[in-house]
Amino acid sequence: MDPNTLSVVQGAAGAGGGGEGLYVEEVFSTYLYWGTGNEIVINNGLDLDGEGGMVWIKNKKYAYNHCLTDTERGETNMIASNSDAANVVEAAGVTSFNSNGFTVGVDGTSDGNFNHSGPPPSDYVSFSFRRAPGFFDVVTWDGDDDDDRDIAHNLGCIPGCIMVKKTSGTADWMVYHKGMDSSNPEEWMMKLNENRERRDEGDEKWNDTAPTSTHFTVGDHGNVNGSGGTYVAYLFADGDDADAQIFGEAGDESIIKCGTYEGTGAAGNFIELGWEPQWLLTKHVDDDNNWELCDITRGMPNGSNMKLLRANTTAIEFSDTDTWPLPTGFEIQNIGGSNNTDDSTYLYIAIRRGLMKTPTDATEVFSADHLTNGSTPGYKPGFLVDWGIHKALTGTADWQTWDRLRWDYDLHFNNTDDEGSNNAGFDDNMIGFHDSSTADSDYIGYSFRRAPGFLDIVCYVGNDVDGRSIAHNLGTVPELMIIKQRDDTRSWAIYSSITGTGEFLKLENYGSVTQSGVFDTAPTETHFTVGDNTYVNTDDGNYIAYLFGSCPGVSKIGAYTSDGEPQDIDCGFSAGARFILIKRHDSNSDWYIFDTTRGINSGNEPFLMLNRDDAESTGSDRIDPYNPGFTVAGSGDSNALINYTGENFLYLAIA
DSSP states (O other): OOGGGOSOOOOOSOOOSSSTTOOGGGTEEEEEEEOOSSOEEEEOSOOHHHHOEEEEEEESSSOOOEEEEETTTOTTEEEETTOOOOOEEOTTSEEEEETTEEEEOOOOSSOOSSOOOOSSOOEEEEEEEEOBTTTEEEEEEEOOOOTTEEEEOOOSSOOSEEEEEESSSOOOOEEEEGGGOSSOGGGOBBOTTSOOOOBSOHHHHTTTOOOOSSEEEEOSOHHHHOTTOEEEEEEEOOTTSGGGOOBTTTTOBOOEEEEEEEOOSSSOEEEEOSSOEEEEEEEESSSOOOOEEEETTTOOOSSSOEEEEETTSOOOOEEEOOEEEETTEEEEOOSBTTTBOTTOEEEEEEEEOSOOSOOSOGGGTEEEEEEOOSSOOEEOOSSOOSEEEEEESSSSOOOEEEETTTTTEEEETTSOOOOEEOSEEOOTTOSSEEETTOOOSOEEEEEEOOBTTTEEEEEEEOOOOTTEEEEOOOSSOOSEEEEEETTSOOOOEEEETTTOTTEEEESSSOOOEEOTTSSOSOOOSSEEEEOSOHHHHOTTOEEEEEEEOOOTTTEEEEEEEOOSSOEEEEOSOSSOOSEEEEEEOSSOOOEEEEETTTOOOSSOOOBEETTOOOOOBOSOOOEEEETTEEEEOOOOSTTOSSOOTTOEEEEEEEO
């Protein structure tokens, strides 16, 4: 794979307009790429050509500008969020806006703003905002010195934040945000290119006039409306406005919020959004702190190595541990610092995590890859990977797993070890995940993307309270939940709708166990419930939960009773199952894994056991192809593993 595609892609094909059927993945993207010096075509799935919008690019490793280019000013025109400089033309900047992204031009100079090849090569992040009612708009105007100038916009709701920049000359960025004052935010302004506190200069900048769903007002100050000047404004919607709640399948959900929170000076400061964020910009209202920018694509894990940029400076990306994304908001872990000082107010812009749309094609959310490179295995399936599982096939080797909420800390399915840093996981320029510590010759890797109906991942901290209800975003009732305490040697605890409440399985060679205090209450479409058992809820324990649903045409959790004869298992698929996990739940049995990448044939096929570090086993016929799902091959002897007469099995199959 060439360096241009070593990127993280968020989004599917763009769609026109706003409202019902439009999803966050169609209007926002975070995309990572390497500079090459040659033209780079970025395919992030957004229709920036037909719908318009803005692209924000930053070199993460070197102190270059935050570069903003939009469809109103046109390609190659750049302004910097960290600078008061006028618009400049960058030949190596964004040279075209496309129906599925944008293009970065050839860089024949040492300028590192967009596409410097090095040495060493430069490392970039891009944020793309597609125009859409209820989300984002960009407008331009010529200044006229009118102190009561109304500027029309197409946001379709009252803006939560407006960022204005004079493009024809030197001028600071002027920022309106509804959180600068709870009653009269239009009386205040801030500067995006500085770290300074709010100022009561709204009479000059906004004419002390609140924006509406069709217009915003500027005064006669030269930074917003001087005669002969040219200006651009970026408008961000606020999901608290009902007119911005127009996304999702029913057209009644928000994808962006502009709000405030109060610092507590203590870890665990939770800010409710109603959904999990993927992108977050924050600023202290009344103190000289930076505009801090984080996102899940570069790294926003629960625990360590969060990656931050500062929109008001050219500073390179740096690591911190202060903000955790959670199913219904975000939680600040800093004790004071730049975003959680006691009795201080902070404003934010938050964008909802994608995918919002329920998948219909399993190849968009799951991939199985067999590698024989003999060096550093890297799995790059072509979509943003939220969860990666990896194992060497020869010899004894642990199952290693990473997820985007924990980043480079791995867990092992075949033992009870707590998580540890493995110098691997989600490299910030890989489209998938990798393991830099192994040097075998034969590997299998499974890549998963979180998506409604298919998979969700939740981090939580235990509290030892029986009947603890925990929010999730699966969007359907979980039928399979795999939970592990991350910071102690604890068994993996598994809930299945097949065995039901009051029972649980371990990721070990045991049948279902009847035990209270684990899964006594069935999960719902919005929450799952754990007891006070240490497997799932010890006080102050850190946990990870993987939740699966049966998504039509994509995944199926089901059960069968074996009879020793060939048995067709109908999963509702059209081209067979590519991945199958099978476990006998009424007695001792291993967790068997089959996949079409290594082979599901009418004859013998290989299998692995998720609960063991054993090498791949070959030379037996267990599974046969069957277009609606899979066939359990016939065998009546005790070595049948998954089809001995009278045994009860559960399975997870992915198309």
